[in-house]
Amino acid sequence: xxxxxxxxxxxxxxxxxxxxxxxxxxxxxxxxxxxxxxxxxxxxxxxxxxxxxxxxxxxxxxxxxxxxxxxxxxxxxxxxxxxxxxxxxxxxxxxxxxxxxxxxxxxxxxxxxxxxxxxxxxxxxxxxxxxxxxxxxxxxxxxxxxxxxxxxxxxxxxxxxxxxxxxxxxxxxxxxxxxxxxxxxxxxxxxxxxxxxxxxxxxxxxxxxxxxxxxxxxxxxxxxxxxxxxxxxxxxxxxxxxxxxxxxxxxxxxxxxxxxxxxxxxxxxxxxxxxxxxxxxxxxxxxxxxxxxxxxxxxxxxxxxxxxxxxxxxxxxxxxxxxxxxxxxxxxxxxxxxxxxxxxxxxxxxxxxxxxxxxxxxxxxxxxxxxxxxxxxxxxxxxxxxxxxxxxxxxxxxxxxxxxxxxxxxxxxxxxxxxxxxxxxxxxxxxxxxxxxxxxxxxxxxxxxxxxxxxxxxxxxxxxxxxxxxxxxxxxxxxx
Amino acid sequence: xxxxxxxxxxxxxxxxxxxxxxxxxxxxxxxxxxxxxxxxxxxxxxxxxxxxxxxxxxxxxxxxxxxxxxxxxxxxxxxxxxxxxxxxxxxxxxxxxxxxxxxxxxxxxxxxxxxxxxxxxxxxxxxxxxxxxxxxxxxxxxxxxxxxxxxxxxxxxxxxxxxxxxxxxxxxxxxxxxxxxxxxxxxxxxxxxxxxxxxxxxxxxxxxxxxxxxxxxxxxxxxxxxxxxxxxxxxxxxxxxxxxxxxxxxxxxxxxxxxxxxxxxxxxxxxxxxxxxxxxxxxxxxxxxxxxxxxxxxxxxxxxxxxxxxxxxxxxxxxxxxxxxxxxxxxxxxxxxxxxxxxxxxxxxxxxxxxxxxxxxxxxxxxxxxxxxxxxxxxxxxxxxxxxxxxxxxxxxxxxxxxxxxxxxxxxxxxxxxxxxxxxxxxxxxxxxxxxxxxxxxxxxxxxxxxxxxxxxxxxxx
Numbered sequence: 001x002x003x004x005x006x007x008x009x010x011x012x013x014x015x016x017x018x019x020x021x022x023x024x025x026x027x028x029x030x031x032x033x034x035x036x037x038x039x040x041x042x043x044x045x046x047x048x049x050x051x052x053x054x055x056x057x058x059x060x061x062x063x064x065x066x067x068x069x070x071x072x073x074x075x076x077x078x079x080x081x082x083x084x085x086x087x088x089x090x091x092x093x094x095x096x097x098x099x100x101x102x103x104x105x106x107x108x109x110x111x112x113x114x115x116x117x118x119x120x121x122x123x124x125x126x127x128x129x130x131x132x133x134x135x136x137x138x139x140x141x142x143x144x145x146x147x148x149x150x151x152x153x154x155x156x157x158x159x160x161x162x163x164x165x166x167x168x169x170x171x172x173x174x175x176x177x178x179x180x181x182x183x184x185x186x187x188x189x190x191x192x193x194x195x196x197x198x199x200x201x202x203x204x205x206x207x208x209x210x211x212x213x214x215x216x217x218x219x220x221x222x223x224x225x226x227x228x229x230x231x232x233x234x235x236x237x238x239x240x241x242x243x244x245x246x247x248x249x250x251x252x253x254x255x256x257x258x259x260x261x262x263x264x265x266x267x268x269x270x271x272x273x274x275x276x277x278x279x280x281x282x283x284x285x286x287x288x289x290x291x292x293x294x295x296x297x298x299x300x301x302x303x304x305x306x307x308x309x310x311x312x313x314x315x316x317x318x319x320x321x322x323x324x325x326x327x328x329x330x331x332x333x334x335x336x337x338x339x340x341x342x343x344x345x346x347x348x349x350x351x352x353x354x355x356x357x358x359x360x361x362x363x364x365x366x367x368x369x370x371x372x373x374x375x376x377x378x379x380x381x382x383x384x385x386x387x388x389x390x391x392x393x394x395x396x397x398x399x400x401x402x403x404x405x406x407x408x409x410x411x412x413x414x415x416x417x418x419x420x421x422x423x424x425x426x427x428x429x430x431x432x433x434x435x436x437x438x439x440x441x442x443x444x445x446x447x448x449x450x451x452x453x454x455x456x457x458x459x460x461x462x463x464x465x466x467x468x469x470x471x472x473x474x475x476x477x478x479x480x
Numbered sequence: 481x482x483x484x485x486x487x488x489x490x491x492x493x494x495x496x497x498x499x500x501x502x503x504x505x506x507x508x509x510x511x512x513x514x515x516x517x518x519x520x521x522x523x524x525x526x527x528x529x530x531x532x533x534x535x536x537x538x539x540x541x542x543x544x545x546x547x548x549x550x551x552x553x554x555x556x557x558x559x560x561x562x563x564x565x566x567x568x569x570x571x572x573x574x575x576x577x578x579x580x581x582x583x584x585x586x587x588x589x590x591x592x593x594x595x596x597x598x599x600x601x602x603x604x605x606x607x608x609x610x611x612x613x614x615x616x617x618x619x620x621x622x623x624x625x626x627x628x629x630x631x632x633x634x635x636x637x638x639x640x641x642x643x644x645x646x647x648x649x650x651x652x653x654x655x656x657x658x659x660x661x662x663x664x665x666x667x668x669x670x671x672x673x674x675x676x677x678x679x680x681x682x683x684x685x686x687x688x689x690x691x692x693x694x695x696x697x698x699x700x701x702x703x704x705x706x707x708x709x710x711x712x713x714x715x716x717x718x719x720x721x722x723x724x725x726x727x728x729x730x731x732x733x734x735x736x737x738x739x740x741x742x743x744x745x746x747x748x749x750x751x752x753x754x755x756x757x758x759x760x761x762x763x764x765x766x767x768x769x770x771x772x773x774x775x776x777x778x779x780x781x782x783x784x785x786x787x788x789x790x791x792x793x794x795x796x797x798x799x800x801x802x803x804x805x806x807x808x809x810x811x812x813x814x815x816x817x818x819x820x821x822x823x824x825x826x827x828x829x830x831x832x833x834x835x836x837x838x839x840x841x842x843x844x845x846x847x848x849x850x851x852x853x854x855x856x857x858x859x860x861x862x863x864x865x866x867x868x869x870x871x872x873x874x875x876x877x878x879x880x881x882x883x884x885x886x887x888x889x890x891x892x893x894x895x896x897x898x899x900x901x902x903x904x905x906x907x908x909x910x911x912x913x914x915x916x917x918x919x920x921x922x923x924x925x926x927x928x929x930x931x932x933x934x935x936x937x938x939x940x941x942x
């Protein structure tokens with residue numbers, strides 16, 4: 001069991017933070033903030049039934065940002081030694097050294113106000129701190145045994161249990177002072193199945209910002225392991241996908257990675273302000289089929305994408321992006337909100353104190369619709385049902401997206417006939433949400449799996465949707 | 481506007497060696513039978529510009545240590561940035577304590593001096609004083625110029641999505657309890673630009689170009705990068721899908737290089753041991769066209785992936801993975817080499833915050849003697865493939881399926897731009913179907929390949 005996280009306000013006293021902010025603004029910056037972090041990361045991995053990895057890392061330090069107009073300067077120091085932090089603040093300040101000093105606002109803020117924001121949920125006994133080494137190893141051993149016992153064709157199993165307990169503090173020249181903690185843990189099991197000269201792999205995950213009891217009640221190691229093992233065994237008998245453009249039905253939960261990539265990235269405030277996103281000119285326009293409502297919210301209980309305040313100190317909120325097909329709002333971090341006259345929506349996020357904040361999604365999903373999920377399959381003559389998706393990506397400027405579908409099923413006359421492997425979905429995000437022609441009632445949000453990359457920064461996210469049907473998505477495959 | 485002074489110097493190799501020595505000594509004192517420590521110190525400064533002005537300036541500096549401790553043949557690991565005597569002692573103590581939870585495995589060991597080998601005597605020219613002396617002002621000027629040139633290269637380029645220039649210097653040290661101590665330092669310089677061109681129906685097309693090199697002098701002229709980025713964006717205007725078909729595919733060097741790098745995991749001795757590689761059991765067999773020779777070489781002077789040794793102190797070497805179509809070898813770190821009763825191939829890659837993992841240094845497909853133009857002329861009807869999405873190679877099966885952009889080829893000519901398609905096949909089939917290898921090998925990072933002609937792949941479109 002790990003020691004509790006330190007209180008960052010003990011490591012970073014208010015007087016020092018005020019001094020750092022004054023230093024950062026000394027060159028004429030109009031805004032500055034200080035971000036301090038202490039994160040404890042542990043990792044245990046069982047592979048070939050051997051516990052091969054037992055690791056512990058501490059990441060701690062402070063980043064200082066100075067902003068003038070559209071310009072940002074950033075520097076950081078590892079640890080909390082005041083002289084190193086002063087040096088970082090001086091480096092950040094130089095961005096605007098030759099500009100005339102700002103008439104108002106130079107110097108430290110007169111006083112800090114603690115940002116008031118209710119916690120979206122509270123953890124009594126977070127798995128990050130409450131599970132000791134032996135408990136983590138026991139979870140992995142149970143997963144390994146269950147995956148191997150599930151099917152004799154399961155040849156190898158890898159299981160890992162990772163935790164990240166993070167305390168952070170943000171203070172800025174507006175006088176905002178905010179502190180929060182996040183407790184992420186995740187179990188990942190992957191199974192390799194062999195039969196003849198066929199080999200297939202599948203994985204399953206569980207976790208989020210969860211209590212220690214989560215892994216003994218909601219998602220046991222056996223449940224996760226069985227998902228991975230049965231997925232790998234199923235793929236041994238799967239066929240290659242048919243190449244072409246046809247109806248695609250995407251599963252609920254993790255299937256929401258489609259809306260994250262195809263739509264969410266193009267709604268991030270930096271691309272809107274710079275007008276590099278096609279969405280910049282579409283406020284009030286129909287961007288998705290009628291009946292489609294898309295939301296981003298960091299308030300989802302137990303999800304990896306949730307928090308009380310973002311990495312700029314803005315309280316988490318629920319932001320409706322699309323209402324019944326109409327674009328009604330964007331995602332804003334502080335910088336891009338101020339420059340465009342909007343209010344920040346709590347989407348300023350950074351990978352660590354070594355990075356300046358970017359405008360990022362939190363938990364993003366499509367709200368439920370009227371259809372029973374089976375009904376969405378029933379009137380498809382020939383199509384693809386995507387049950388498990390792998391990675392996905394989009395180029396926000398041109399809208400081209402792609403997703404790996406790790407487990408799919410052929411739909412013939414409304415029935416799932418056989419499993420399909422190695423399909424890739426592609427299309428253009430500009431019209432993908434307009435191609436939705438049916439939204440199910442079975443909303444699920446996957447708060448255990450997602451990590452989103454942007455400009456080299458990786459950040460945990462949640463994604464979700466009910467079962468959704470698209471018309472005319474291009475499916476990559478080798479069968480014609 | 482003025483800019484920050486040049487970044488302070490990173491930690492020297494000698495300082496890092498001393499840190500590692502102390503960490504290994506502490507691990508031994510806490511009861512480790514064997515131990516190693518890896519330290520890295522780096523300084524980087526990155527400039528991003530957009531629309532003719534600075535967008536961000538970022539100074540990065542890191543200094544961290546990772547300690548691996550072996551107790552009764554089991555391994556524990558801890559890493560951190562508190563390098564005070566108390567901080568190092570805490571890391572060493574934690575690494576030893578964690579080993580108690582790991583499975584004893586007699587293959588766990590650190591290499592001795594004979595296994596590690598002497599570092600190559602020749603200077604790999606990884607450290608460039610000119611890169612360290614590149615001032616922030618100069619980087620800002622370069623980024624602004626790169627963006628300006630790319631926008632000016634073609635009137636159809638309507639906007640930029642930014643340009644960036646960065647430089648970095650760093651040092652690495654590795655010390656183990658069997659007397660291996662290695663340290664080296666290197667620099668890097670990189671430049672990137674993204675431009676946008678308007679297309680019909682409010683759409684836009686992107687053109688990305690850039691590279692990362694060890695030495696400032698190896699950076700391509702900014703004019704060349706700018707012109708290529710602009711050409712890429714405008715050549716996509718009017719792109720459309722094509723009907724699904726099985727056709728010959730010509731891979732641009734960027735695409736061929738990305739394929740080679742994605743395939744690398746199949747050569748991992750760990751994946752082969754666990755039978756999770758699609759190359760399992762094929763050692764010595766012909767797996768590719770005789771035109772294919774695939775090499776991973778950590779000793780190429782000036783290259784991004786070169787280093788005198790790997791993350792366990794084992795001398796870097798030239799590993800020929802495929803020789804004229806024959807699968808010649810797999811890659812090993814020290815642990816998996818012992819499991820397979822072989823020698824490490826110097827492929828245990830590692831940063832300060834992690835344990836060694838099998839990886840490649842500079843992975844490339846050797847060039848042939850045909851020009852890319854001549855290769856194109858061979859194709860009567862096919863797909864010229866020059867951009868792709870992320871994710872699409874299954875590391876277990878070698879199945880390949882990527883979102884693709886490029887041009888349709890008729891009678892050896894590019895006739896119209898294509899997007900909204902995927903290109904699919906299986907890596908083993910693709911390796912065997914390589915019908916031509918270009919003479920245009922160009923290094924932009926730590927992997928590279930020339931233009932390739934693949935006899936048949938499935939293009940999925942309308």
